[in-house]
Amino acid sequence: xxxxxxxxxxxxxxxxxxxxxxxxxxxxxxxxxxxxxxxxxxxxxxxxxxxxxxxxxxxxxxxxxxxxxxxxxxxxxxxxxxxxxxxxxxxxxxxxxxxxxxxxxxxxxxxxxxxxxxxxxxxxxxxxxxxxxxxxxxxxxxxxxxxxxxxxxxxxxxxxxxxxxxxxxxxxxxxxxxxxxxxxxxxxxxxxxxxxxxxxxxxxxxxxxxxxxxxxxxxxxxxxxxxxxxxxxxxxxxxxxxxxxxxxxxxxxxxxxxxxxxxxxxxxxxxxxxxxxxxxxxxxxxxxxxxxxxxxxxxxxxxxxxxxxxxxxxxxxxxxxxxxxxxxxxxxxxxxxxxxxxxxxxxxxxxxxxxxxxxxxxxxxxxxxxxx
Amino acid sequence: xxxxxxxxxxxxxxxxxxxxxxxxxxxxxxxxxxxxxxxxxxxxxxxxxxxxxxxxxxxxxxxxxxxxxxx
Numbered sequence: 001x002x003x004x005x006x007x008x009x010x011x012x013x014x015x016x017x018x019x020x021x022x023x024x025x026x027x028x029x030x031x032x033x034x035x036x037x038x039x040x041x042x043x044x045x046x047x048x049x050x051x052x053x054x055x056x057x058x059x060x061x062x063x064x065x066x067x068x069x070x071x072x073x074x075x076x077x078x079x080x081x082x083x084x085x086x087x088x089x090x091x092x093x094x095x096x097x098x099x100x101x102x103x104x105x106x107x108x109x110x111x112x113x114x115x116x117x118x119x120x121x122x123x124x125x126x127x128x129x130x131x132x133x134x135x136x137x138x139x140x141x142x143x144x145x146x147x148x149x150x151x152x153x154x155x156x157x158x159x160x161x162x163x164x165x166x167x168x169x170x171x172x173x174x175x176x177x178x179x180x181x182x183x184x185x186x187x188x189x190x191x192x193x194x195x196x197x198x199x200x201x202x203x204x205x206x207x208x209x210x211x212x213x214x215x216x217x218x219x220x221x222x223x224x225x226x227x228x229x230x231x232x233x234x235x236x237x238x239x240x241x242x243x244x245x246x247x248x249x250x251x252x253x254x255x256x257x258x259x260x261x262x263x264x265x266x267x268x269x270x271x272x273x274x275x276x277x278x279x280x281x282x283x284x285x286x287x288x289x290x291x292x293x294x295x296x297x298x299x300x301x302x303x304x305x306x307x308x309x310x311x312x313x314x315x316x317x318x319x320x321x322x323x324x325x326x327x328x329x330x331x332x333x334x335x336x337x338x339x340x341x342x343x344x345x346x347x348x349x350x351x352x353x354x355x356x357x358x359x360x361x362x363x364x365x366x367x368x369x370x371x372x
Numbered sequence: 373x374x375x376x377x378x379x380x381x382x383x384x385x386x387x388x389x390x391x392x393x394x395x396x397x398x399x400x401x402x403x404x405x406x407x408x409x410x411x412x413x414x415x416x417x418x419x420x421x422x423x424x425x426x427x428x429x430x431x432x433x434x435x436x437x438x439x440x441x442x443x
Contacts, residue, residue, distance in 0.1 A: 197435070326408040333410070341399070342415050344380035346407060347435065 016058035020272030028052035040172035051267020074265035084146035085230040090255030092234025099350040102198025110355025112301035113321025116141035116294030135367040141290025142360030143324040151364045161269040162280040166287035174327040191339035193314040210235040224365025320349040323356035377440040379433045383407030
């Protein structure tokens with residue numbers, strides 16, 4: 001009788017709670033609060049926040065390898081690299097390459113904004129992270145969630161949770177982090193620059209673009225294949241105009257379904273003993289650093305290009321080269337409209353923004369090629 | 373003189389802020405266009421009287437479509 005009482009008491013979760021778990025609860029509740037009350041990236045932060053809470057309830061075995069429910073989501077979805085490419089399929093279907101094709105020179109701004117990724121890679125390496133970890137931390141500067149997760153699961157799975165949460169948090173904070181840097185680096189006059197419209201982009205061109213760029217990019221950086229292949233397929237669905245159903249499914253139903261599994265599994269990897277370490281703090285600082293550098297280099301390259309070109313670029317759109325789509329483009333637009341309310345930068349900013357997504361994937365592919 | 377009000381970007385008209393016959397000033401808000409889940413007000417480049425409105429709320433417009441005519 002006594003023994004079974006003890007067994008019953010032992011099987012209660014309470015007694016196995018640790019202070020670390022309670023700290024993680026607070027983090028989980030904070031993300032849930034930010035998602036609901038502030039609507040910061042709610043589609044991701046809500047399931048991530050709840051996942052964190054679940055992972056820090058003792059004895060549920062939800063993340064038990066080989067048996068736990070959420071472990072299965074994580075294992076087959078993320079470790080098997082299924083979910084990030086499926087998200088890219090949806091992103092491809094959502095992306096209109098028109099603004100980029102209309103002014104192809106804007107692609108350089110998307111490339112320049114990857115500088116933060118590489119600079120942070122060296123900084124992280126210099127302060128003692130190994131090469132694989134440093135690459136994973138650097139990629140946060142691209143502000144691209146699925147790419148960060150993809151690279152982390154390949155190079156440094158133990159950092160996956162912290163890097164993913166850092167990447168998504170900074171994406172949510174784009175409107176807070178970027179404007180001060182953008183204003184610091186530009187003059188009022190530059191912010192008022194009204195850009196000339198690019199040329200009209202035809203349907204055939206838009207249709208050929210995903211095919212041609214898939215071939216070219218994959219021949220150069222084959223390691224970026226899972227993401228680029230799905231991205232361009234999604235875009236082809238969109239531009240072909242004959243498979244509206246597939247295009248719609250990729251950007252709505254499928255994207256929503258995988259987002260659920262992605263969020264809850266990422267959250268559930270954040271157990272107290274894996275997350276409450278000083279590395280996590282470093283990752284958050286380095287990620288922020290990467291992101292700020294990327295913002296600055298995008299703006300600075302635009303200014304540099306203006307020295308050589310007659311058709312001026314508003315340097316604000318350089319900041320949209322970080323790949324948070326379309327938040328970074330919206331921020332460029334808003335900062336431009338503050339300087340002159342009749343300055344409509346949104347569509348121009350989409351050019352570097354889309355180029356930034358591809359730039360970040362290529363950066364990840366290069367890291368994979370060199371470091372895996 | 374008739375002036376055309378152009379859409380500065382492609383998107384959905386979510387609000388038409390002026391009426392036919394209304395006196396309008398330069399920098400007044402004429403429409404609100406939603407694109408990329410963001411609402412962008414379209415401001416007038418000139419003053420005058422609204423002669424014609426060519427779009428309805430909820431309508432999708434392309435960049436450079438004529439939205440209204442101001443005289």
